[in-house]
Amino acid sequence: MNTQATIPIKSAGTFWMPVYGLGTWGMGGEFTSNCAEDKKCIEAIHRAITAGVSHIDTAEMYGDGHAEELVGEAIRGYPRKDLFIASKALAHHLKHDELIAAAERSIARMRCDYLDLYMIHHPSDETPIAETMRAMDALVERQLIRNVGVCNFKTSRLAEARAASATGVVCNQVHYSLVVREPETSGLLHYCHENGIMLVAWQPIDRGIYSAGSSPVVEELCAKYKCSPVQLALAWVMSQPHVCAISRTLSPNHLVENIAATMLMLEKPDVELLRLNYKAQRGRSEVYPLR
Numbered sequence: 584m585n586t587q588a589t590i591p592i593k594s595a596g597t598f599w600m601p602v603y604g605l606g607t608w609g610m611g612g613e614f615t616s617n618c619a620e621d622k623k624c625i626e627a628i629h630r631a632i633t634a635g636v637s638h639i640d641t642a643e644m645y646g647d648g649h650a651e652e653l654v655g656e657a658i659r660g661y662p663r664k665d666l667f668i669a670s671k672a673l674a675h676h677l678k679h680d681e682l683i684a685a686a687e688r689s690i691a692r693m694r695c696d697y698l699d700l701y702m703i704h705h706p707s708d709e710t711p712i713a714e715t716m717r718a719m720d721a722l723v724e725r726q727l728i729r730n731v732g733v734c735n736f737k738t739s740r741l742a743e744a745r746a747a748s749a750t751g752v753v754c755n756q757v758h759y760s761l762v763v764r765e766p767e768t769s770g771l772l773h774y775c776h777e778n779g780i781m782l783v784a785w786q787p788i789d790r791g792i793y794s795a796g797s798s799p800v801v802e803e804l805c806a807k808y809k810c811s812p813v814q815l816a817l818a819w820v821m822s823q824p825h826v827c828a829i830s831r832t833l834s835p836n837h838l839v840e841n842i843a844a845t846m847l848m849l850e851k852p853d854v855e856l857l858r859l860n861y862k863a864q865r866g867r868s869e870v871y872p873l874r
Contacts (some may be wrong), residue, residue, distance in 0.1 A: 587809065588697070589634065589635020589636075589842065589845075590602060590603050590636060590637065590638070590842070591634050591845055591846075591848075592820075592822055592843050593825070593826075593827055595754075595775075595779045595780060595781045595825045596751070596753075596779035596812070598730060598753040598754070598781060600638060600667055600754070600780075600781060600783075600827055601636070601637050601638040601667055601842075602821045602827050602845055603627065603636065603637030603638065603639065603711075603713060603817075603821060603827065603828055603829070603830070603841065603842070603845045604630040604639065604640045604667070604669070604783075604827070604828070604829040604830075605636050605638065605639050605829065605830070605831065606640050606829040606830055606831035607624075607628075607639065607640060607641040607642075607645055607650045607653070607685065607784065608626040608642075608645055608648045608650075608831050609645070609646075610627075610628075610641075610645065610646065610649075610653055610831070610833075611624060611645065611646030611649030611650040611652065611653045612645070612646030612647065612649055612650075613645070613646065613683075614644065614646075614647065615646065615647050616647050616648070616649040617646060617649070617840060618649070620833075621653060622667060623833060624650075624653050624657075624833065625653055625656055625657045627634075627653060627832070627838075628653070628657035628658070629657055629767075630663055630838060631674045631838060632657070632658070632666070632843050633775060634734070634838060634839070634842055635842065636828070636838075636842065637665055637666050637667050638667040638669070638809045638827075639654055639657075639658070639666065639667070639668050639669070640669045640670075640756075640829045641654050641668075641669070641670050641671075641693075642670055642671035642673075642704055642802060643670065643671065643672060643673055643676070643685060643688065643704075644671065644673055644704060645758050648665060648688070648689075648692055649691055651670060651692040651693050652692045652693070654668070654693050655692055655693035655694040655695065658693070658695070659789070661696070663695060663696070665803070667699045667700070668693065668695060668698055668699050668700075668832060669698065669699060669700035669701070669732075670689045670693070670698055670700075670702070671701070671702040671703070671704035671733055671734060671756075672685045672686065672701065672702070672703060672704060672706060672790070673685065673704055673705075674703070674705040674706065674707040674709075675709070675845075676784050677703060677707050677709075677710040677714070677715040677718075678710050678714060678715075678718075679714050679715070679717055679718040680718075682715060682719070682722075683716040683718055683721065683722065686698070686701055686722050686727055687727070688725060688730060689701075693792075697726060697727055697728060697729060698727070698728045698729065698730070699729050699730060700729070700730045700731075700732050700753070700754070701719070701722065701727075701728040701731060701732070702731070702732035702733055702734050702754070702756060703715060703732075703734060703736075703744075704733070704735075705731065705732075705735055705871065706707075706732050706735060706736055706869050706873070706874045707768075708741055711804060712740070712743050712744050712747050713747040715736065715744075715747075716731075716744060716747040716748040716749075716750075717747075719731045719748060719750060720748060720749045720750045725749045725767070726873070727799075729820045730750075730753045730754075730811060731748060731751065731752055731753065731756050732752060732753055732754040732755065732756065732783075732799060733752055733754075733756070733780075734755065734756040734757065734785075734871075734874065735756070735757055735758075735872075735873055736755050736757075736874070737756075737769060737771065737873040737874060738769060738770050738771045738774045740874065741755055741771070741774065743773075745778070745780075752780065753780065753781060754780060754781035754782070754783050754827075755771070755775060755781075755782055756782075756783040756784075756785055756829075757771065757781070757782065757783070757784065757785070757868075757873060758784070758785055758786055758868035758870060758871060758872075759772075759782065759784035759785075759787065759820065759826075759855065760784060760787045760788060760789065760816065760820060761787060761816050761819055761820075761861050761863070762789055762863060762864045762865055763786075763863065763865050763866075763867065763868050765861040765867040765868055765873055766782060766868065766873070767858075768867075771873065772823075772826075772861055775825055776824055776825055780788070780824070780825065780855045781825050782825060782826045782827075783826075783827045783828070783829060784820045784826060784827070784828045784829070785828075786830075786870070787816070787817055787820040787821075787828040787829075787830060788813050788816045788817050789825060797812065798859060798860070798861050800856055800860040801815060801857075801861060804853055804856070804857065807853075808845065808847050808849070810843070810847055811840065813840060813849075814840060814841075814843060814844040814847060815844075815847070815849075815857075817830070817844040817845075818844045818845075818847035818849055819854060819857050821844070822843060822847075822849040825856060839871060846873060
């Protein structure tokens with residue numbers, strides 16, 4: 584089974600990843616474990632993989648590790664080589680030995696041999712970035728992880744992480760959408776483009792915001808591409824060079840809608856038209872701004 588056949592692949596330098604991935608925030612609980620919807624969550628991951636979504640994004644923070652357990656259960660029976668599994672380490676696990684142990688726990692919870700991508704979930708001012716990157720390099724050397732990434736890093740901090748890493752930093756996962764433009768206004772998007780780093784947008788769509796009549800240019804382009812406002816918003820993110828997206832959904836209908844959006848590679852003038860004519864409703868993320 585080739586689970587990557589449906590979703591386009593995007594590359595930055597020698598690093599590649601599916602342009603769209605399934606997020607798992609809230610699956611198995613938020614900050615503490617909650618097993619009430621385990622079956623529903625596993626079914627949602629199964630449904631996504633069957634539909635062609637090979638990129639599954641999780642974190643040790645989600646459900647205090649339970650989301651990783653659900654991912655591990657859901658991917659059993661699928662060829663590991665066909666999947667792109669990403670997880671993240673908490674900011675208080677970034678000292679060398681603590682990060683190694685955190686990665687080992689995540690891999691054990693998912694019952695897999697390695698992670699395709701392992702990221703720093705949030706910046707920390709408590710642990711020197713050089714110490715964290717040495718641990719990341721060691722994880723790559725041990726073949727426990729294949730690629731190193733960060734999340735919610737501003738440009739200067741991302742540059743420091745890159746300088747401290749022998750392996751390299753392949754991506755920065757940040758809040759980015761038509762509504763939240765902080766990666767643009769801060770210069771981070773440009774920096775990633777210039778340095779071959781993937782920018783992975785979390786929360787790339789806000790259901791309900793892109794409603795009919797919200798913007799004349801949205802209506803115009805929805806008619807041109809025969810898509811919904813939500814699909815246009817998601818396609819806008821994914822149509823940009825070196826930009827991918829992850830989005831959590833338990834709804835079969837939303838999954839179909841999101842996957843269809845991966846096929847809408849907007850023309851460059853239309854990407855810029857939206858950038859200039861859809862007014863950002865929030866200058867920076869209200870959840871996790873760049874740090």
